[in-house]
Amino acid sequence: MAGASWSIRRFAALDMHGTTGTARRRRIVLVEFVVGALGMVVLGAVLTVRGAWLWGLWLLGCGLGYGALAAHAVMLYPAHRLEAELDGVDVASELRRYGTAQLLLFVPGLVAGAAVVAWSRGRTARAS
Numbered sequence: 001m002a003g004a005s006w007s008i009r010r011f012a013a014l015d016m017h018g019t020t021g022t023a024r025r026r027r028i029v030l031v032e033f034v035v036g037a038l039g040m041v042v043l044g045a046v047l048t049v050r051g052a053w054l055w056g057l058w059l060l061g062c063g064l065g066y067g068a069l070a071a072h073a074v075m076l077y078p079a080h081r082l083e084a085e086l087d088g089v090d091v092a093s094e095l096r097r098y099g100t101a102q103l104l105l106f107v108p109g110l111v112a113g114a115a116v117v118a119w120s121r122g123r124t125a126r127a128s
Helices: 008-017 023-049 053-076 079-085 091-106 110-127
Strands: none
Touching: 008 023, 008 053, 008 079, 008 091, 008 110, 023 053, 023 079, 053 079, 053 091, 053 110, 091 110
16 A cells, blocks of 8 residues: 555545545535544644643644645545546545555554655656
8 A cells, every 4th residue: 555556646536536426425525634634633732732742743643644635635626626536547446445544544644744755756756
């Protein structure tokens, strides 16, 4: 699941599409990512300030991962963008593969770090 074979953008797209690709699911997942990211970051900050720094930092890290997914979900929200991202993809197979990857969201900072690395590689490739 690591390296070039794993994409946070694809992860967000597959979650938004699900098995049926309805507009309702797209909206629900978008709200889940945005509210989840904001909620975890705010609660993590409060816990850190109140002295429960271990739980607070864990929530902050997980919230940043959700933030990366939320950013991709916002970019993929228009139907044509989501469909373009998943064009030619075996959605059922990819959903099974990425389903286990959801556990990575509980590793603080991992998904956010991977998003930063992917963004910097894409930015470097565009600059050359």
